[in-house]
Amino acid sequence: MAGSSEFLTVAERAVADLELRRKLENATGRHLNHVAETRAEFPRFDEERETARRIKEESIGRLDELLTALIDRLKANGCKVTVAADAAEAREYIVGLARRRGVRTVVKGKSMTTEEIELNPALTAAGIQPVETDLGEYIVQLRRESPSHIITPAIHLSREDIGRLFAENLGIAYTPEPERLTAAARERLRSIFLNAEMGVTGANFAIAETGTLVLVENEGNGRYSSTWPQTLVVLMGMEKVIPRLADLSHFLEILARTATGQKLTCYTNFIHGPRGADEIDGPEQVHVVILDNGRTRMLADPVLREALYCLRCGACLNVCPVYRRIGGHAYGVPYQGPIGSIVSPVLFGTRAAYLPFASTLCGACREICPVKIDIPRILLHQRWLESGGNHGASIRFPRSISRTRRALTRFARMARHPRRMRLLNRAMALLAWPLERDGYIRRMPGAFRHWTRTRDFRAPRSRR
Ligand code: SF4
Numbered sequence: 001m002a003g004s005s006e007f008l009t010v011a012e013r014a015v016a017d018l019e020l021r022r023k024l025e026n027a028t029g030r031h032l033n034h035v036a037e038t039r040a041e042f043p044r045f046d047e048e049r050e051t052a053r054r055i056k057e058e059s060i061g062r063l064d065e066l067l068t069a070l071i072d073r074l075k076a077n078g079c080k081v082t083v084a085a086d087a088a089e090a091r092e093y094i095v096g097l098a099r100r101r102g103v104r105t106v107v108k109g110k111s112m113t114t115e116e117i118e119l120n121p122a123l124t125a126a127g128i129q130p131v132e133t134d135l136g137e138y139i140v141q142l143r144r145e146s147p148s149h150i151i152t153p154a155i156h157l158s159r160e161d162i163g164r165l166f167a168e169n170l171g172i173a174y175t176p177e178p179e180r181l182t183a184a185a186r187e188r189l190r191s192i193f194l195n196a197e198m199g200v201t202g203a204n205f206a207i208a209e210t211g212t213l214v215l216v217e218n219e220g221n222g223r224y225s226s227t228w229p230q231t232l233v234v235l236m237g238m239e240k241v242i243p244r245l246a247d248l249s250h251f252l253e254i255l256a257r258t259a260t261g262q263k264l265t266c267y268t269n270f271i272h273g274p275r276g277a278d279e280i281d282g283p284e285q286v287h288v289v290i291l292d293n294g295r296t297r298m299l300a301d302p303v304l305r306e307a308l309y310c311l312r313c314g315a316c317l318n319v320c321p322v323y324r325r326i327g328g329h330a331y332g333v334p335y336q337g338p339i340g341s342i343v344s345p346v347l348f349g350t351r352a353a354y355l356p357f358a359s360t361l362c363g364a365c366r367e368i369c370p371v372k373i374d375i376p377r378i379l380l381h382q383r384w385l386e387s388g389g390n391h392g393a394s395i396r397f398p399r400s401i402s403r404t405r406r407a408l409t410r411f412a413r414m415a416r417h418p419r420r421m422r423l424l425n426r427a428m429a430l431l432a433w434p435l436e437r438d439g440y441i442r443r444m445p446g447a448f449r450h451w452t453r454t455r456d457f458r459a460p461r462s463r464r
Contacts, residue, residue: 007332007354014326020156024327027155028318034261035315035368042263048253053371055247056309059239063299066208066241067290073211077273079286083238086293087117093289094119094200094233095126101231101285103128103197107189109215109222110134111202112150112312113235113291115334116347119200130200131192133221135185142169148328150335151259151314156327189221199225199283203236203271204311205251209244213271213288216255218262223269232283234271238290239308251311254370259313294346303381307342309371316365316375322358331355338365342378345386356382428460435459 014020039045059066071081084090098106106123108114108130120141123130132141136153140146142165147153154162159176167174172184201222205214213234215222226232242248256262275282298304317323317337328336333344333352341359344352356379365375414420435441440456443449451457 010330011326014330020327024324028324031318038257038261048250049370051250052254056371059242060308069208070206070241074288077211079273079288081288083290090117090289090291091122095122098128098198105196106130106198106200107133107193107196107225109201109225110137112334113202113237133189138185150312193224193228196229198231199229200233201226203234203240206236206241207245208241215269216265218266220267223267227281230284233287235289238292238295255311258315258370298346306373309373310339315368319364319368321360338375342382353386432459
């Protein structure tokens with residue numbers, strides 16, 4: 001997606017797709033109900049949220065020191081560690097390692113960071129087959145699509161869609177039954193797990209004190225990917241580090257409750273290092289790739305750095321009125337919804353520059369966020385930056401938006417003068433008087449008619 005006009009075109013198409021909207025409404029609505037139920041059953045939720053936020057503040061505030069401690073511990077545990085400045089460096093390291101180790105197949109646990117660095121196309125170009133093993137990721141890979149949600153990659157599909165996909169690709173009889181579809185995917189993936197030479201996963205947390213990488217998941221595929229192949233690569237954003245093992249429980253209390261509406265995910269994997277001499281399973285080598293790719297730039301910005309607290313729980317997508325109408329693919333980048341709109345311009349540059357404007361600033365994302373990230377404030381800050389705040393503007397607005405901006409700029413200038421504002425109010429009240437019924441205007445004229453197509457407009461009042 002090169003800019004605003006492409007985003008608007010794709011978003012308009014998505015809004016007009018009523019079937020897509022129905023699927024998104026169903027899935028996100030179900031999710032929000034589950035989240036509300038599990039949160040209601042857990043009276044300490046807000047307390048844990050506060051604690052988790054404090055730990056994130058501390059972690060990001062001490063990032064340099066904690067990363068140094070983490071790297072030392074990981075090495076002491078027998079891991080090989082590399083810090084990648086950008087996506088290209090991370091890709092080159094992983095592909096180079098796979099080549100040196102004679103890898104033909106890579107099994108992947110769910111990892112949005114691998115989407116961020118576009119690892120799959122790089123592996124494929126090197127003649128190595130990447131296989132997604134999370135069910136949702138496996139489905140979108142079969143469709144040659146990108147995930148449309150950071151937690152639920154196939155949220156845009158119904159079980160009938162998946163039934164047809166499996167019938168075409170896996171040679172099974174068509175069925176829309178989730179149990180049979182899951183069994184078919186499991187059977188296909190099991191033999192791939194047994195033969196893959198390399199596993200690649202992400203990490204939800206990295207504990208500096210012990211050098212432990214923590215991976216939470218529901219399907220067990222992360223555990224298979226991280227224990228079965230001889231070589232394991234863990235790709236993690238540098239913001240995943242937390243100081244102490246004791247901190248972890250606070251995050252586990254809130255993460256699944258907000259991400260999937262569960263008390264806890266089915267699997268919590270702890271990766272310390274390669275297989276020990278007295279252990280019967282686990283990889284021979286563990287490589288940890290710590291990714292920067294713009295994160296230090298976020299860290300340097302006093303407003304943007306709060307985005308580094310994100311746990312990638314996906315809840316802000318489910319509650320966002322924009323995401324719920326256009327889905328993830330319209331965003332054109334791996335991270336969608338409110339969190340995607342604030343981090344993507346930093347991670348992906350001008351192709352995501354318009355995303356901070358794809359928000360109503362309703363504040364629902366801030367309300368649901370388990371670490372209370374003030375997303376609307378960061379969106380406004382990103383809008384300011386992308387419109388030329390401290391460098392040249394990185395986007396060109398469509399004409400209609402440019403006109404609105406010019407009108408608002410003029411209005412802002414006038415609003416600074418109380419006398420002129422009073423006069424304007426009086427003029428507006430006079431003009432509105434013939435259209436007003438019970439304090440509201442039900443149909444506005446001219447360019448304002450779009451507003452009253454779906455809602456009433458409160459009639460202006462002049463103070464006497
Ligand atoms: S910003 Fe908050 S709600 Fe959104 S994905 Fe991150 S942690 Fe979850």
